[in-house]
Amino acid sequence: MTYPTDLNLPLFERARALIPGGVNSPVRAFRAVGGTPRFITRGQGAYLWDANGERFIDYIGSWGPMILGHGHPAVLEAVHRAVDLGLSFGAPTERESELAEAIMRHLPSIEELRLVSSGTEAGMSAIRLARGATGRSKIVKFNGCYHGHADALLVKAGSGLATFGHATSAGVPEVVVQDTLVLEYNDVAQLEEAFALHGKAIACVIMEPIAGNMNFVRASIPFMRAARELCTRHGALLIIDEVMTGFRVALGGAQSLYAQAIPGFTPDLTMLGKVVGGGMPLAAFGGRRDVMEQLAPLGPVYQAGTLSGNPVATACGLATLREVARPGFHEALGARTRALIAGLSQAAQAEGVAFCGDSEGGMMGYFLLPALPRNYPEVLRSDGARFNRFFHGLLDRGIYTAPALYEAGFVSSAHSAADIEETVAAAREVFKTLHN
C-alpha cells in the first residue's frame, strides 16, 4: 500500500543527513531493490508496523534473531528483570556460564566458548584464533559466503585457484587478503586442489553450512565431508559459521544435521550469533578446548570486548534458548516454513512463473529460477529486476521480505497458518504481474 503522505520519506531524508545512506547497516537502505525503507516503530509477534502505521508480516526477523517473533513475553520479562539489576558490569556474571552451558547442551562440539557482541567479532576472532593455534596464515573461504566484515574476510575470488583473493571493499589493503583463498562453494575438486597446493599453510576453512548469504544454498554432503577430511589430514581447523543457522535450522544447528549424514562429523570451531542473543547484541565462538585455550588470558591469542557477555544480552539469549529448546519447537517451525515454500511454489506454478525454494527449520530461501542454485555463479543467473518487482509487490501487500536477492528469509514461531495463507495469496497476485 502507498500513502499520499508516506511518513517514511521524511524520516529517511532526515536519517540520510546524519547516517551514511540513512542506515546503520547497508542492506537496510533498499539500494538493491529501490524505494524507501520502512521506518519501523514497533514489532509484535510475526508483525512489524512502520511510520505510516501499516502492518507487515515480517519474514526478516531482524535478519534471523527473532525466531520467537517480536515481544515474546518470557523474553521481555527476562530482559526487564536483568535491566533492573544493571546494564553492564565489565565483570564476570553467573549468567554467562548459564548461557555457555545452554549452548553446549545442544552443540557438543563446543567444549569452551567466548561470548562477543556480533557475528563479525565471532568471525574475526575465530580466524585469528585459528591462525594463532596453527601458526599458519592462509585461510579458505567460499564465494558467496559472508562471515561478517572483518578485513580478512571481505575478499572475492582471485583470478585462478593458486592466486589469492582480492579485497571486495575499499580500505582493505591487498596485503591483508593475500592469505585468503576464495573457492567455489560445493566444489570438492577445487578444495582438494587447494589443499594439494597449500595444505601445510592453511590455518582454517570457514564456511556457512547452509549459505544464507547466497539466499539459501546447502553445502552438499560430499563437500562438507571433504572439508572435514581435508582439514583433519592437513592439520587445518574447520570453522562452521552458524551465526544464521545456529538454533535456527535445528536445536543442534546445521552441524547436527550434517552429523546425521556424516558419521562423526564435528567442526573444530563454531560461530554463533543472531538467535543466540534473541535480538540483543550477543554472539559467540567456541569449539575444541585445546584450541580455545590459546586465547588470552591463558594463551597468546588476544581477544577482548567491553560488552562481551553483557548481562542484559545474556538474559535475552538464555530466555530465547529456553523457548527454542522446548520439545517439538523446531519440528513445528520447520513444518510452517515448509508450508510457506510449498504454497509459494504452487502459486508460482499456477501463474506460470519459474520459482524454486528450500527451507530448513525456520530458515528459508527462494529464487525466480527453475532449479535451486548450488553455488554463487548459479545464484547470479537470477533476474534481479523481476526479483525486485516481486519484492515490491509483496511489500505493497503488507509482506516484509529481504530487500536483496542474496538474503535468506526467516519464519518465527509466532507466524500462524493464517499468516502463511495471507502471504501465499499476496504472492499469487504478484506472480500474475510477473509473466515473462
Ligand code: KE4
Ligand atoms: P553480524 O556482525 O552482522 O552480527 O554477523 C555477521 C554474519 C556472520 N555470519 C553470517 C552467516 C551472517 O549471515 C552474518 C550477518 N548476516 C547479515 C545478513 N545476511 C546481517 C544483516 C546486516 O548485515 O545488516
